Amino acid sequence: MILLLLAAAVPVCAGCHPKETATHGAAPMAQTLFRAADSDVLKSNRALELRRDGFRWSVRNGVYSVTDGKQTLETPLQWAFGFGNLGQTWVFERNNALYETTVSFYTSSKSIDITPGHLGLPRRNLEEAFGRIIDPSEVRRCFGCHSSGGLPEPNPGVQCEHCHKGALGHSADLSPMAKLSKISTDEISTLCGTCHRTWEDIAVTGPHDVQNVRFQPYRLANSKCYDGADKRISCTACHDPHSAKQAPPKVVTTTKINVDTQCRSCHGATVKKVCPVGKSNCASCHMPAVEIPGIHSKFRDHWIRIAKPGAAYPD
Ligand code: HEC
Ligand code: HEC
Ligand code: HEC
Ligand code: HEC
Ligand code: HEC
Ligand code: HEC
Ligand code: HEC
Structure with a gap:
């Protein structure tokens, strides 16, 4: 019975929430x-x-x-x-x-x-x-982060009900659902951090070296730009959880926005400090791509900062 409900989760949401469902299936997070x-x-x-x-x-x-x-x-x-x-x-x-x-x-x-x-x-x-x-x-x-429902019959991928608690019951009886667009920036970070690791997870147990570049909630919260009550610096300001997708390498964008727009929503608007060096492609200098040795992969450093070439990695 539970299995049937899980397997039916996406089509069931689709009828009433076509927008989120349309893009979610093709997102990497739905296919982990x-x-x-x-x-x-x-x-x-x-x-x-x-x-x-x-x-x-x-x-x-x-x-x-x-x-x-x-x-x-x-x-x-x-x-x-x-x-x-x-x-x-x-x-x-x-x-x-x-x-x-x-x-x-x-x-x-x-x-x-x-x-x-x-x-x-x-x-x-x-x-x-x-x-x-x-x-x-x-x-x-492993199955808790990469699937929904978990063992013994995992529903592969990060599915709707993983982030929207109670969604399976709601789809049957329309019981009220929390609006995640209303929760704070800190709460979004903690939600994403259940898998991407929270600030506390890393602050307490590490790692405190370049390996932690993959834990975005930790890196972002250490940045001077971060304010847990300001929506403009929330994970969902730059990422649509329903269609997150790696963007083209040159001008740094996410699928949701051109990141420059997001930087400018504060810098030059409510924050006086503006850049004496660049006018666009802000993330290319201030969110450098960092390679983790041994795993042949680069991550975008979410500790937004003046990253001087050759300077020590702040951890
Ligand atoms: C039969 C139609 C129906 C189905 C099926 C359904 N929902 Fe809903 N859902 C609604 C309605 C109606 C609301 C209330 C919208 C409002 O108040 O504006 C809602 C609200 C929500 C909300 C809160 C957002 C908001 O705007 O209030 C979320 C999140 C949500 N649904 C997720 C899901 C997920 C995930 C599924 C699949 C597991 C699902 N729903 C299945 C009709 C449905
Ligand atoms: C706490 C949650 C969590 C656990 C536990 C976990 N993962 Fe992951 N995994 C992630 C997240 C988040 C990512 C996304 C990017 C990253 O941090 O590398 C990921 C990425 C990956 C990737 C790279 C995916 C890609 O598309 O490139 C592999 C492979 C992987 N995990 C395998 C595993 C295996 C195998 C286990 C268990 C032995 C495991 N993970 C346990 C959260 C988790
Ligand atoms: C990785 C977590 C995650 C997954 C998976 C996910 N959502 Fe969401 N969803 C969110 C977040 C966070 C928001 C708030 C977005 C914002 O503020 O822009 C949201 C917003 C929504 C809303 C608007 C109402 C609200 O809660 O504010 C609906 C409806 C919704 N999601 C339905 C779905 C459906 C249907 C699926 C599966 C096809 C799904 N979501 C999968 C995290 C998720
Ligand atoms: C100011 C905009 C911004 C905010 C806020 C933001 N990100 Fe990102 N994120 C980016 C950019 C830019 C990339 C790189 C995209 C690319 O290169 O295709 C990225 C990439 C990622 C990736 C892919 C792996 C990597 O590190 O390159 C993950 C996962 C991710 N972000 C998660 C998060 C989470 C979780 C949060 C909230 C704690 C968050 N992001 C907040 C802009 C942002
Ligand atoms: C249930 C675990 C889980 C949760 C919760 C979660 N993620 Fe992920 N996320 C993953 C895993 C696992 C991957 C690796 C996907 C792959 O295999 O490539 C990933 C990959 C990503 C990526 C990179 C791939 C892409 O789609 O572009 C982004 C960006 C991302 N997550 C953002 C978020 C944001 C923002 C939130 C919170 C709203 C969030 N994630 C919540 C598990 C999770
Ligand atoms: C929510 C508003 C907000 C957003 C969005 C934001 N910042 Fe900031 N940023 C700040 C604040 C506040 C400071 C601290 C200013 C001060 O020290 O007076 C800051 C500081 C900085 C600094 C200086 C850091 C240092 O170490 O001195 C840089 C560089 C920076 N931001 C770049 C960016 C870039 C690039 C983006 C987009 C990827 C961005 N910011 C997005 C609010 C924001
Ligand atoms: C070519 C690389 C590059 C690009 C692109 C770039 N910056 Fe900068 N930015 C720098 C450097 C280097 C500094 C430090 C300058 C110094 O200390 O003299 C800096 C400094 C800053 C500061 C701190 C200013 C202060 O008064 O302390 C902010 C804020 C900032 N940049 C935001 C941005 C934003 C927003 C964008 C996109 C519109 C951007 N930067 C694009 C390289 C760049």
């Missing part, structure tokens, strides 16, 4: 998890291979294997995590547990390499080279 058989990354990359440290990993037609030249371990893949903005990591079942693959697909190089988080793990034998066992509480967290 796939059954391996449905993964476009796997369908369009039928033979991937990596040789390293005396092992050879391969991913062929959804089958994952590792060999040391003498013995081979092999298994079909079960889950694909990530739409592929940055990459995709796979999960397989073995001995009644779930494992994360040692290698992941990286979109920037269109090839496989060691999974983030596996670089420092020991690979002394074939078993260790095959994958990392994910303990049950971590499994719940």
Whole structure:
């Protein structure tokens, strides 16, 4: 029954909320998890291979294997995590547990390499080279962020009801719903932070190095521009959660707005400080793209600031 409701969630909202539903399905956030058989990354990359440290990993037609030249371990893949903005990591079942693959697909190089988080793990034998066992509480967290409803029958992706609490009941009986457009900038940051991590999560447990550039609620709140009660600096001022999409690289825009418009809604309007250097493409200098070593991916630094080339990374 619950399963049926979940599976029907999007069409059910569509009839009454066509605007949000129309764009949401194609957004990466709605597609953060796939059954391996449905993964476009796997369908369009039928033979991937990596040789390293005396092992050879391969991913062929959804089958994952590792060999040391003498013995081979092999298994079909079960889950694909990530739409592929940055990459995709796979999960397989073995001995009644779930494992994360040692290698992941990286979109920037269109090839496989060691999974983030596996670089420092020991690979002394074939078993260790095959994958990392994910303990049950971590499994719940992975599916909690990348799907809606969670295990045992996850509805893949960040679906409507993940952010709009009570939406499934509402779609049946029209019980009142909270208007998320009315909540504060701090509350939006906390909502997005349930997955993108909140300011508190990072302030308390770290990381306090360049790795934290991927945690936008933390970075943004540290910026002088941030005011938890000012809508002009909320996540939703620049991102439409129903159609968030990576924008073209040159002039920095999000799908929602040209970011310059958003900067100017304060600078030169209610905030006197204006730029002595640039007139447009503000984010290209003040929200630099920062590469995290080892994961072949860049993130846009949401700690808006005068970022002098070569200056230390504020963490
Ligand atoms: C049968 C029609 C119907 C269905 C199905 C339905 N809604 Fe609604 N929804 C409404 C109406 C009517 C309102 C109240 C709008 C108003 O007060 O302006 C509403 C309000 C909302 C609100 C609060 C926003 C606002 O403007 O008040 C949200 C959020 C929402 N719905 C989300 C959803 C989601 C998510 C689903 C699918 C799981 C869904 N709804 C299914 C009719 C529907
Ligand atoms: C606290 C929530 C959370 C948990 C737990 C989590 N993720 Fe994620 N994951 C995210 C968010 C948010 C992103 C988006 C960008 C980023 O921070 O890299 C992401 C991004 C990814 C990506 C890159 C997606 C792309 O399209 O490029 C992969 C792959 C991934 N996660 C796999 C996993 C796996 C596997 C697990 C469990 C072992 C896991 N994640 C656990 C929130 C989470
Ligand atoms: C990642 C979180 C997230 C997801 C997923 C999401 N929404 Fe929203 N939704 C929001 C936020 C935040 C707002 C307020 C946007 C604003 O202020 O511009 C909102 C606004 C709305 C509104 C306008 C009323 C309001 O709450 O202010 C409706 C209706 C709505 N969403 C329906 C949907 C439907 C239908 C889906 C699925 C197709 C969906 N949403 C998926 C976060 C989400
Ligand atoms: C002032 C505008 C602005 C605000 C406010 C903002 N962002 Fe962004 N965000 C951007 C820009 C610009 C990009 C880069 C887009 C591109 O390069 O395609 C981006 C990219 C992202 C990405 C993609 C990964 C990355 O870091 O490059 C995520 C996820 C994200 N933002 C989440 C958030 C969250 C969560 C909040 C609220 C805490 C937020 N953003 C607030 C402008 C903003
Ligand atoms: C339930 C977990 C969850 C919540 C809540 C959530 N996100 Fe995400 N978000 C993700 C994951 C996972 C990804 C990685 C998507 C992929 O696989 O590429 C992501 C990716 C993104 C991206 C980059 C991809 C794109 O669509 O452009 C943006 C921007 C983004 N989220 C903004 C937001 C904002 C703004 C909010 C709050 C309104 C929010 N997210 C809330 C899990 C979440
Ligand atoms: C909600 C209003 C608001 C928005 C939106 C906003 N800012 Fe700011 N910004 C401020 C305030 C307030 C300060 C602090 C001014 C002061 O110190 O007098 C500031 C400071 C700055 C500084 C100086 C930081 C330093 O370290 O001295 C820069 C650079 C800056 N903003 C750039 C931007 C850019 C680029 C954008 C768009 C991506 C933006 N701001 C969006 C309000 C905003
Ligand atoms: C080519 C890079 C570049 C671009 C584009 C750019 N800036 Fe700047 N901005 C700088 C530099 C460098 C400084 C520091 C200047 C100094 O200290 O002499 C600065 C300083 C600032 C300050 C602080 C001024 C003060 O009095 O302390 C603000 C605010 C600011 N920029 C906002 C913006 C906004 C808004 C935009 C887009 C309309 C923008 N910048 C575009 C490079 C740039």
